[in-house]
Amino acid sequence: MTYLVNLSICLERNPSNDGHVTLSEQLEEISSHMDVSINVLWKHPIEAVSQIANAKGVIVPNGPTPSFEGQVLCCKVARESGIPLLGICGGLQAMAVDVARHLAGLLEANSVEYVPTTPLPIVHEDGQLCVRTPQAIRLISGRYLADLYGSERIEGIVRCGRFVNREYWPRLEKAGLELLATSVDRKRILGFKLVNHPFYLGVAFLPQLNVAVRKPEPLLAKFLYEVTRRTSPM
Numbered sequence: 001m002t003y004l005v006n007l008s009i010c011l012e013r014n015p016s017n018d019g020h021v022t023l024s025e026q027l028e029e030i031s032s033h034m035d036v037s038i039n040v041l042w043k044h045p046i047e048a049v050s051q052i053a054n055a056k057g058v059i060v061p062n063g064p065t066p067s068f069e070g071q072v073l074c075c076k077v078a079r080e081s082g083i084p085l086l087g088i089c090g091g092l093q094a095m096a097v098d099v100a101r102h103l104a105g106l107l108e109a110n111s112v113e114y115v116p117t118t119p120l121p122i123v124h125e126d127g128q129l130c131v132r133t134p135q136a137i138r139l140i141s142g143r144y145l146a147d148l149y150g151s152e153r154i155e156g157i158v159r160c161g162r163f164v165n166r167e168y169w170p171r172l173e174k175a176g177l178e179l180l181a182t183s184v185d186r187k188r189i190l191g192f193k194l195v196n197h198p199f200y201l202g203v204a205f206l207p208q209l210n211v212a213v214r215k216p217e218p219l220l221a222k223f224l225y226e227v228t229r230r231t232s233p234m
Contacts, residue, residue: 003036003231005224008055010067010074010091013042019062019159023220024210030216030224038224045070048160052077057084057227062159062206070112072097074198084199084230086223088159091189092192092202093123096172098192103175106168113162122172123162126188130161136184137191138206138232144201145180147193148218156190156205163204166187181205199226 004016007027013020024040031038041051052058058078060071078085079098080115087095093111100109100122111123134155139146146152164172167188173179181191181203194200199202 003034003228004032005036005038005057005227005231006055007038007040007227008048008058008074009040009042010048010053010058010060010071011042011063012044013075017062017138019206019208023059023061023088026208026217026220027224030221032224033216034224034228036224036228038199041229044082045074049073049077052081053081055083056231057223059223060094062085062089065097068094068097068111072101077101079194079197079200082198084223085201085225086199086219087202088208089158089176089204089206092164092204093160093162095101095179095194095200095202096122096192097139099172099175099177100168104168104171106171109168111162113160120168121165124162126163126165128187132157132159138184138186139191140180140182143178143180144193145203145219148222153184155210157209158190158205160204165190198230199223201204 065071075095075098097109100106106120109120109122110118112121137154137156139152141152175194177192178195190204207217210217
């Protein structure tokens with residue numbers, strides 16, 4: 001059986017962004033192996049919000065974005081609608097802010113990348129150097145990503161210098177986020193998922209750039225599988 005899957009990506013595609021190009025390529029390659037036909041719509045975040053009702057899956061990719069508030073709204077709508085959502089890099093920031101504001105009651109939560117003076121920096125700059133080459137990522141034993149990759153350590157590329165603020169993590173955890181990945185020194189939060197949701201998962205690394213090591217990329221393949229199994233065949 002062939003499936004037609006509508007995917008909404010909450011950002012306009014930038015052909016000079018290798019993360020965007022490789023994400024498109026990976027989705028196409030994985031879908032061909034799964035006998036899935038995908039209709040991928042890259043849109044400005046504000047426009048993407050109106051498309052989510054017709055989407056079977058949502059991706060909030062690496063940026064930069066012209067509307068962080070639009071991406072946060074995309075996360076909120078997908079979460080409340082039970083639609084599988086994958087956040088990558090800046091997408092993880094938007095997911096953290098969504099959960100902080102709408103589940104943890106931290107209404108002024110924001111990212112310092114977009115509001116440097118925010119009184120509630122859920123996403124902040126931690127003062128450490130951000131190495132943009134492949135680095136070791138610790139996956140927490142017995143949890144989703146460690147099981148998915150079959151390892152407690154992978155290599156990934158982290159390009160953003162802003163990370164979820166550990167000061168607020170207890171509030172986010174109480175609101176339903178589960179920690180999945182950190183830096184090796186455990187100081188940086190590099191992945192989480194929302195419990196009691198079909199698929200609300202964010203990572204700070206760019207999985208689409210891991211394809212030279214492992215193909216097809218496990219996280220992207222799993223996301224597309226979760227989307228497809230909620231889709232009726234053509």
